[in-house]
Structures are given as structure tokens and as C-alpha cells.
């Protein structure tokens with residue numbers, strides 16, 4: 001290894017650390033509602049500090065960082081504006097990504113990810129031990145504000161993924177689409193918009209369902225969706241011809257997934273299909289390949305598929321994991337289903353379709 005390679009490698013470590021600081025700065029900017037204030041015309045440090053109830057000195061430092069990161073613009077007179085990145089951190093724009101960054105760096109995720117090494121040692125999620133309850137109970141009982149933000153986070157991620165999924169997989173012919181663990185229903189709404197004759201059932205825990213009704217009105221499909229609250233380990237609504245499971249199976253271990261898939265298999269009509277949307281671990285992907293000669297400090301974002309990083313998020317937060325195609329096929333098999341298709345999308349998401357055996 002040459003001296004230049006070694007310097008590059010050290011610089012790459014520091015770049016990873018600055019990435020964490022940068023993500024925190026953007027999350028704080030979003031959480032404080034700075035983009036909303038700027039959009040409403042408040043654009044000086046003093047004005048923003050007053051509007052969001054912040055210390056002007058501390059805020060000046062955050063705004064400087066946010067401008068350096070390309071979230072805000074700053075003119076010669078010190079007035080702030082929004083870049084396209086800042087625009088999508090407003091809370092009131094279609095496809096807002098504010099909740100994605102605010103929720104993924106909330107205290108639940110942040111404290112758990114900080115103990116990733118502990119989860120690796122024990123093989124168990126650290127969240128439950130740290131907070132003395134599973135994440136879904138925490139969102140319902142301890143921090144419903146973070147629970148609401150998490151649901152909005154799901155909507156934000158769906159907004160990123162939906163176009164790629166709908167371009168790769170056809171829901172044509174669907175009549176009754178059951179979205180199992182559908183949160184506020186943004187993906188279900190997109191499917192219903194693609195198939196105007198279809199009706200939907202949004203199924204999730206009580207907290208989500210209570211908040212989903214107004215979200216569905218905003219998505220323009222409230223009159224075509226029945227909202228049902230329940231526990232998918234007990235039962236799921238019967239009679240659907242499509243059962244959506246988007247980012248559900250990766251939350252749970254194999255035993256739990258099989259239990260849940262059996263509930264779905266029992267509820268579905270004989271011709272129905274299960275449509276799973278997840279990131280998938282692809283063996284032989286970029287993370288498994290040797291870096292090109294001389295590329296010691298290959299940038300992580302070019303090298304690691306989001307699936308292998310999301311897998312670590314699952315490791316600290318929940319009992320689940322990201323899986324390979326073979327692992328999904330095995331889960332389907334044990335629930336009386338067979339994998340009937342795999343559809344890559346122009347995103348890290350794969351659609352896996354299953355039918356009754």
C-alpha cells in the first residue's frame with residue numbers, strides 16, 4: 001500500500017464521521033422546522049431564532065452548517081433561502097422527506113444504533129433492553145409523537161419507492177387490495193390510483209389506523225378504503241385478491257414471518273397473490289466485490305447497497321433482518337405459499353410475489 005493509499009484510507013474514516021455530523025445537522029434543521037419558516041418568509045438568523053424558539057448563537061452555527069451542506073442558501077446580507085434539498089425538508093410539500101431524516105435519527109433509533117456493537121455481540125436487538133419494551137409499544141405508549149413521525153417517515157419513504165415499484169410490477173386486475181401493516185396507506189393509495197376500479201383495506205395497529213383516516217383523505221382515496229385495526233399475528237382481513245406486505249417481513253425473525261404469512265395465506269382467496277416489497281440482499285453485489293485496484297478509499301455510498309446497512313438498523317431495533325431471495329422463498333414455502341415472481345425495480349427495492357401452493 002502506497003503512502004497515498006494510506007492517506008486516502010484515513011481520510012475515508014474521517015469522511016464517515018463527518019457524514020454522521022452532517023446527517024445530525026440536517027435532522028436538527030428539519031426537526032426545528034427551519035425550512036417551513038424560511039418558506040413562510042422568515043429569513044434572518046434572529047427572525048428564525050424567535051420563530052422556532054432557539055438560541056440565536058446556536059442557531060447561527062446550525063444555519064452555517066446547513067448552508068455548507070447545500071440545504072440552505074445565504075446571500076451577502078445574511079438572509080437564508082432554500083435549495084431543492086431544503087425544499088423537500090418542508091413539512092407541507094408533496095413528497096416531503098422531513099420525517100424520513102427526523103425519524104431515522106430520533107432518540108429511539110439514535111440510542112440503539114449507538115450500541116450496534118452490543119447487538120452484534122448478543123445477536124439481539126438493543127432497543128427492547130434500552131427502553132424496556134418493543135419499538136411498536138414505545139411508539140404507542142411512551143412516545144406517540146415519535147410514532148406519528150415514524151408513520152410520516154414511512155409515507156416519505158413510500159414516496160421515494162412507489163414510482164419504481166409501480167413501474168416494475170403491475171397491479172392490473174386487482175379488485176380488493178389489503179395493505180398489511182400499511183401505516184398511513186400512502187403505498188395503498190398509489191396502487192388504488194393506478195387501478196381506479198380497485199378498493200382497498202388498510203390494516204395496521206390501532207394508533208396508525210386512527211391517524212390514517214385523515215392521511216387517506218389527503219391521498220384522495222378515503223372513499224375507496226376500509227380501515228381495520230388489529231394484530232397481524234392474530235389475523236388479517238379476509239377476501240383480498242392482493243395482499244401487500246411492504247417493509248413488513250424485514251421487521252420480524254423467521255418464526256414470526258412464517259406465523260404472519262400463514263395468517264395471510266389463511267385469509268386470501270385461492271387465486272390471490274401476496275406482494276412483498278423489500279430491499280433484498282444480493283450476494284455478489286458491490287459489497288462482496290474487491291475494490292478496483294488503487295481504489296482504497298472507495299466511497300461507502302458507491303460500495304454498500306442500502307440493504308446491508310438497513311439490515312444493521314433491523315439488528316439493533318427489531319428481531320428482523322434483510323434477506324436473500326432464497327431466504328424469502330423458504331419463508332413462503334413454510335407458510336404454504338410459493339414464490340411466483342421476483343421483480344427488481346429501479347431502486348434498492350425488489351418485489352417478490354407469492355401465491356398459494
Ligand SMILES: C[S@@+](CC[C@H](N)C(=O)[O-])C[C@H]1O[C@@H](n2cnc3c(N)ncnc32)[C@H](O)[C@@H]1O
Pocket residue numbers: 136154155158180181182183184187203204205208230231232233245246247248251
Ligand atoms: C416498517 S412499517 C411499514 C409501513 C408500510 N407498509 C410502508 O412500507 O410504508 C411497519 C408497520 O407494521 C405495523 N405493525 C407492527 N406490528 C404490527 C402488528 N402486530 N399488527 C399490525 N400491524 C403492525 C406498524 O404499525 C407499521 O405501520
